[in-house]
Amino acid sequence: MYPEYMQESIKKVEATRPDRLELARKLGKMIYPGMNKQEREEVLNENHPDYKAEARTKVRIGPDKGMVMTTEIAEMLERYSRIDIKNFDLSKADIKTDVLVIGAGSAGMSAAIVASEQGSEVLLATKLRLGDSNSMMAQGGIQAADQADDSPIIHYLDVMGGGHFDNKPDLVKALVNDAPLSIKWLEDMGVMFDKKESGQMVVQPGGGTSRNRMHSARDYTGAAICKVIRDEVYNRADKIKYIEYTAIVELLLNDKKEVSGAVMYHLENKQFSIVKAKSVIISTGGFGRLHIRGFETSNHYGATADGIAFAYRAGAHLLYMDSVQYHPTGAVYPEQIVGFLCTEKIRAIGAQPVNKDGELFVYPLEPRDVEASAFIRECNNGKGISTPSGIKGIWLDTPLIDQINGEGTIEKELPAMLRQYQRFGIDIREVPMLVYPTLHYQNGGIDINDRCETNVPGLYVAGEATGGVHGRNRLMGNSQLDIIVFGKRAGQYASERAKTIEDAGNLSLDHVLAYNKEVEALGIERSKVSPIILPDYIPDHVKAKQLIQEYNGTLI
Amino acid sequence: MSDTQKMVKVYVMGEAYMVPEGSTIVGAFEYAGFQLKRGVGCREGFCGACATVYREKGDYKLKGGLGCQTVVTDEMYIAQIPFVPADKPIYDMDEITPDAGTFMNLYPSVFRCVSCNTCTKACPQDIQVMDYIQAIIKGDIAEAANLSFDCIRCGLCALRCPAEIVQFNAAILAQRLYGKYIAPKSPELEVRANEIIEGKYVKELEELATMEKQKLVDKYYNREIKIS
Ligand SMILES: Cc1cc2nc3c(=O)[nH]c(=O)nc-3n(C[C@H](O)[C@H](O)[C@H](O)COP(=O)(O)OP(=O)(O)OC[C@H]3O[C@@H](n4cnc5c(N)ncnc54)[C@H](O)[C@@H]3O)c2cc1C
Ligand code: SF4
Ligand code: SF4
Numbered sequence: 001m002y003p004e005y006m007q008e009s010i011k012k013v014e015a016t017r018p019d020r021l022e023l024a025r026k027l028g029k030m031i032y033p034g035m036n037k038q039e040r041e042e043v044l045n046e047n048h049p050d051y052k053a054e055a056r057t058k059v060r061i062g063p064d065k066g067m068v069m070t071t072e073i074a075e076m077l078e079r080y081s082r083i084d085i086k087n088f089d090l091s092k093a094d095i096k097t098d099v100l101v102i103g104a105g106s107a108g109m110s111a112a113i114v115a116s117e118q119g120s121e122v123l124l125a126t127k128l129r130l131g132d133s134n135s136m137m138a139q140g141g142i143q144a145a146d147q148a149d150d151s152p153i154i155h156y157l158d159v160m161g162g163g164h165f166d167n168k169p170d171l172v173k174a175l176v177n178d179a180p181l182s183i184k185w186l187e188d189m190g191v192m193f194d195k196k197e198s199g200q201m202v203v204q205p206g207g208g209t210s211r212n213r214m215h216s217a218r219d220y221t222g223a224a225i226c227k228v229i230r231d232e233v234y235n236r237a238d239k240i241k242y243i244e245y246t247a248i249v250e251l252l253l254n255d256k257k258e259v260s261g262a263v264m265y266h267l268e269n270k271q272f273s274i275v276k277a278k279s280v281i282i283s284t285g286g287f288g289r290l291h292i293r294g295f296e297t298s299n300h301y302g303a304t305a306d307g308i309a310f311a312y313r314a315g316a317h318l319l320y321m322d323s324v325q326y327h328p329t330g331a332v333y334p335e336q337i338v339g340f341l342c343t344e345k346i347r348a349i350g351a352q353p354v355n356k357d358g359e360l361f362v363y364p365l366e367p368r369d370v371e372a373s374a375f376i377r378e379c380n381n382g383k384g385i386s387t388p389s390g391i392k393g394i395w396l397d398t399p400l401i402d403q404i405n406g407e408g409t410i411e412k413e414l415p416a417m418l419r420q421y422q423r424f425g426i427d428i429r430e431v432p433m434l435v436y437p438t439l440h441y442q443n444g445g446i447d448i449n450d451r452c453e454t455n456v457p458g459l460y461v462a463g464e465a466t467g468g469v470h471g472r473n474r475l476m477g478n479s480q481l482d483i484i485v486f487g488k489r490a491g492q493y494a495s496e497r498a499k500t501i502e503d504a505g506n507l508s509l510d511h512v513l514a515y516n517k518e519v520e521a522l523g524i525e526r527s528k529v530s531p532i533i534l535p536d537y538i539p540d541h542v543k544a545k546q547l548i549q550e551y552n553g554t555l556i
Numbered sequence: 557m558s559d560t561q562k563m564v565k566v567y568v569m570g571e572a573y574m575v576p577e578g579s580t581i582v583g584a585f586e587y588a589g590f591q592l593k594r595g596v597g598c599r600e601g602f603c604g605a606c607a608t609v610y611r612e613k614g615d616y617k618l619k620g621g622l623g624c625q626t627v628v629t630d631e632m633y634i635a636q637i638p639f640v641p642a643d644k645p646i647y648d649m650d651e652i653t654p655d656a657g658t659f660m661n662l663y664p665s666v667f668r669c670v671s672c673n674t675c676t677k678a679c680p681q682d683i684q685v686m687d688y689i690q691a692i693i694k695g696d697i698a699e700a701a702n703l704s705f706d707c708i709r710c711g712l713c714a715l716r717c718p719a720e721i722v723q724f725n726a727a728i729l730a731q732r733l734y735g736k737y738i739a740p741k742s743p744e745l746e747v748r749a750n751e752i753i754e755g756k757y758v759k760e761l762e763e764l765a766t767m768e769k770q771k772l773v774d775k776y777y778n779r780e781i782k783i784s
């Protein structure tokens with residue numbers, strides 16, 4: 001149920017609805033004039049989060065010093081290590097393994113499975129539980145060119161065009177070539193893809209695809225995949241040792257500046273352990289929980305870009321860390337699902353965005369970045385609706401859908417959305433949804449080649465933590481694909497390397513010491529540390545009374 | 557926070573706190589000053605990390621729900637269940653068959669189901685849990701896989717089951733058996749996978765990867781679009 005104070009605004013929406021319905025009947029989707037090139041540029045420049053002058057900053061230290069990055073990322077990189085190095089005895093390791101995998105989403109768990117198949121001992125350390133990750137949350141689908149009228153060649157063109165040709169060609173080649181093999185790998189493990197009776201995959205088109213190429217498993221595609229991969233990890237207990245609620249906070253390097261292990265922090269008993277490993281795979285996912293530019297996010301609780309922080313300190317180069325994917329329609333009310341993704345289809349089948357006075361202000365299907373910017377502008381102009389926790393949003397007038405297309409349309413076309421809102425006593429057939437752009441995906445990341453190698457020997461990266469596969473704009477369905485393709489590759493090549501190594505060498509944190517000095521030279525306050533590990537949602541008035549170090553910015 | 561914000565009283569593991577009306581259970585913990593580690597994952601109803609038990613004012617019932625999806629009410633008592641100790645046997649998917657016998661070996665407890673329906677009532681995903689357990693007993697693996705598909709492994713069913721069945725682990729086994737052995741294999745996927753193993757696309761992909769940018773851009777904009 002919407003709180004009483006919002007009812008007044010809802011009444012205004014209801015009052016203008018008959019006229020807007022009339023308009024939709026007369027003009028179809030063109031209920032509001034589309035923007036021309038100049039208007040688009042204007043709304044983007046003035047409102048899109050990425051276009052704000054303060055949205056991007058040159059990072060002042062580290063291997064990519066001078067590179068323009070999203071400000072929050074630059075700020076996270078210009079921080080001290082969490083650990084006090086003099087307290088660590090690096091003369092011996094607490095745990096030894098062939099391959100250390102950091103982060104148990106589908107990328108990390110695929111890597112662990114393949115590395116174990118190759119005969120390596122694997123340690124899989126993850127911050128929350130196995131599978132608590134963005135991988136579990138994908139609803140839409142996974143791309144792969146396996147249909148007769150499709151091919152990896154056509155898929156290649158779609159990926160490059162979608163990424164505005166900024167993608168690294170070798171990575172895209174690997175992505176599209178391995179795609180059908182990855183789907184086959186998943187099918188053989190028992191993932192229940194949507195199929196016709198003949199066994200043929202049900203495939204849909206997606207934004208930027210020139211063929212029907214989106215495979216799905218109802219609207220739980222990510223979960224269907226991630227649950228099966230996780231079950232397989234459990235089944236390999238003899239080869240894959242996993243530790244939950246354990247965050248990696250730094251990498252260790254040997255004298256040759258190769259990765260030789262990592263420092264692990266157990267969130268609950270607060271103990272640190274030293275891991276020695278012959279190869280290390282980072283699969284820590286994205287950055288939604290950094291709430292870039294104050295945005296709500298669709299991401300899971302642990303999406304804080306930790307891998308970027310410790311890889312950068314160890315000397316790894318980054319790519320496209322200046323680009324953020326926002327989705328125009330994230331839920332802002334009910335509070336329980338703030339940031340929750342509301343599919344584009346809602347607008348495609350007739351819901352109209354309107355302001356607090358029930359007025360139209362934008363063509364409903366502008367390109368994503370333009371649409372998002374128009375929503376932001378409307379709220380900035382005082383035409384948004386505030387939620388009890390102070391977030392602003394605009395209405396997506398959903399009752400029109402049934403009025404335009406006939407009763408029962410919402411139930412048939414948007415069952416998951418309908419159910420999600422019904423949980424909180426909101427019937428989207430009767431009342432509108434309150435939405436605002438949500439922070440969705442980390443387009444850039446750690447620079448890798450098609451073997452998932454970084455410029456730091458022994459350090460591999462897979463999944464959302466990498467940059468280059470999608471250029472500056474990922475197409476839907478290619479991320480679920482990328483985590484399987486490159487997760488498997490990382491497992492393969494990291495394991496191959498581990499086999500050639502007798503001993504990983506000495507364990508040193510000298511690179512972190514040197515990095516800390518650079519941070520100090522910038523005059524950064526000593527309390528600022530990274531990686532972030534978990535976001536902090538404790539209200540200020542409570543924190544003001546929690547006068548212990550533990551809550552200084554973030555956890556620990 | 558607007559001035560109109562109403563507050564409600566909740567008891568977090570017995571201790572009273574005032575939190576904003578409309579908060580989720582997870583939100584209430586955080587508002588009260590807890591930095592959660594366990595008991596929260598996706599925050600959107602997909603991962604099952606946030607199983608919680610609660611009792612509402614004037615109600616004798618002990619209820620279960622997802623902490624990220626359940627709204628607090630005034631005078632509610634809440635306690636999280638961040639971990640469900642559960643039996644998980646190890647199996648090799650290539651060595652087992654999609655039938656009741658497999659479950660007899662791996663999850664014999666399933667056959668002790670007394671059809672009390674407690675699990676179904678406990679499930680926050682509205683899954684017909686008892687029905688999928690019964691389907692396993694009958695050897696109808698396809699039915700069990702389909703009924704249990706939306707399971708997010710919160711563990712609330714297993715906690716209430718008088719027969720000590722681990723429904724969610726049996727569910728993923730049923731789903732995998734169905735996906736691997738019962739659902740028809742995708743024929744076109746088989747063909748394409750073989751082509752790739754034979755290296756059919758390597759040369760052409762290499763040409764694209766080394767193509768001059770303008771040529772690639774032209775090729776992209778001239779590509780045929782065949783969508784249905
Ligand atoms: C709501 C939503 C819907 C989506 N829908 C789609 C879709 O339909 N199609 C598509 O292709 N893509 C989709 N995506 C994107 C896609 O799901 C993700 O990009 C992808 O799953 C990322 O996988 P990953 O394995 O790289 O990272 P994740 O799955 O996020 O896993 C990272 C893991 O690392 C752990 N970790 C983080 N830091 C540390 C540390 N310091 N130490 C140890 N462990 C750590 C995390 O806890 C987590 O378990 C969606 C994303 C979201 C959020
Ligand atoms: S079946 Fe059991 S574990 Fe799965 S969602 Fe329902 S209650 Fe949770
Ligand atoms: S709670 Fe246990 S015994 Fe009761 S119906 Fe469910 S599985 Fe059977």
Ligand code: FES
Pocket residue numbers: 595596597598599600601602603604605606622623624625708
């Ligand atoms: S936190 Fe994932 S279901 Fe609640």
